[in-house]
Amino acid sequence: GAVVSQHPSRVICKSGTSVKIECRSLDFQATTMFWYRQFPKQSLMLMATSNEGSKATYEQGVEKDKFLINHASLTLSTLTVTSAHPEDSSFYICSARDRRNTGAGNTIYFGEGSWLTVV
């Protein structure tokens, strides 16, 4: 089946530095990728929708200058957390929609997630 790969799976960075998380669709092209964030004991919350070749669409309350999203190709989207702080420590997970299919749910594939710890 379709696979979405995220890298790194775990990362620890110092406060004030930036960290990049990659999301790749391995066997399909994704015109749209989604970035979610999950705090402990909370639900997955959509941060932004990443569209290939255009600017990402951010959800209300998400700082676009802090969470930079780039979707430069049909198989790669990156999330860069700039000037990270301990409160940015969280689980980040991406999903990708196979451009060949329509509809929600069964055509969306999720990555393994990335644990970010800012110390």
Next chain:
Amino acid sequence: GDSVTQMEGPVTLSEEAFLTINCTYTATGYPSLFWYVQYPGEGLQLLLKATKADDKGSNKGFEATYRKETTSFHLEKGSVQVSDSAVYFCALPSNRDDKIIFGKGTRLHILP
């Protein structure tokens, strides 16, 4: 707005026990409903879905029935296994294309 509420975990059961994880939703109209599962160290996977009222989704021994009257989509399995230990998310698509709204997730521990 649309939302999903599911029972909080963790839920700990012995192997071969009966499982129910409750999920209720609030939505405009009658959206499709999903259960996703996240096994340790892996990404989310679609476990099952139902697209209209009274539909029953099933997969890997799990079942969930779309109940319009009670706005529920409870996940059930008759006999759980240790390998079912995971986090389960109830979800529905928002009225925006492809955006999925998730419940908080229920962590399930199955003891041998």
